[in-house]
Amino acid sequence: MADDFPVIDSHIHLYPESEISTLAWATTENPLAKQHSVCDYKAATVGMHVQGFIFLETDRKHDLEAGAKDGSGWECPLMEVSWLRRIVLGQPKPGEGHDPEDASLCTAYIPWAPIPSGAAVLEKYLAKAEEAAGDSWDRVRGFRYLLQDKPDGTALGDGFIESLQLLGRKGYVFDVGVNQHDRGRIQLEETAEMIDKAHDGVPEEEKVVFILNHLCKPDLTVTDVHKDTSFIAWRTAMFTLSKCSSTYMKLSGLFSEMDDWLRKLDETEIFDAIMPWLSVVLAAFGPSRIMFGSDWPVCTVGVEGAWVKWRAIMERLFYMASLEAEDKKMILSGTALKAYGIKKEQRSEFEFVY
Known part of the structure; x- marks a missing residue:
């Protein structure tokens, strides 16, 4: 790499073999x-100057209705919190694939939460999650409830907005997972409306921070970005979403939106193909509000050396945009530390000051 800056990978997933059955998507044929x-992640990133990662919830099975009544529908998500506790506190069970010395790598983790159920239920869940997290609770910097596969209107319900406002009051962020490629522009429009509703009438210091995942999963099969209506709608949404100063974007997840033939090309050819999307996000949000994320291990499906290839694509972006060293540092680590509110004493572990 031309610039060997420290990396905080803002978006990875982990899970042990013993808990595969708790994952909602884990069919036998899923690679x-x-x-x-x-340990697998460390092997995939060896020599890449990764000083930490941010774990994102992995869509564990849950039952919102049961959880609202007695908490029994939250067993699997809370099991995930306990799994992260073992990583952060350096207390692995045999065969889980992490060692005590790996504890500091998990810079922060973002569990699932029952956001649609409203503030009262969310308070109840947070108490249970804190109990499951134990001494790792200070690494919990926000929550996610995936919207990409939920019915239209989910993010605009009164309970959802009420929960987002509670997160803001408590200083937590909300990671936003939507999918324009499969669900169309309505997911982008509802995301903008959700942010407006969550911030309406709220003091600036209590407004929840939104972190958009994977460029909102745009349609990378578009061939004419000047005329294609889906690209134009996505581009318009990026500039609309960026108007909110407490909204950030992850440069992550694009391998999953590519056709198979594109994934197999080298990093220069892939960069040339996706440059219109990367350049829009850079122009809309700027280096201080975009962050590097690998989406490991999802990024590995159909891609040889995926983590290293994505990092090289980012290096190409830095070069083509003529970014200064401080801007590169922000994208590779600083923005994530700022957006997730990583404590100052913890930031020093990553040798980065912004």
């Missing part, structure tokens, strides 16, 4: 339905 551990 990701096997253990993906810290």
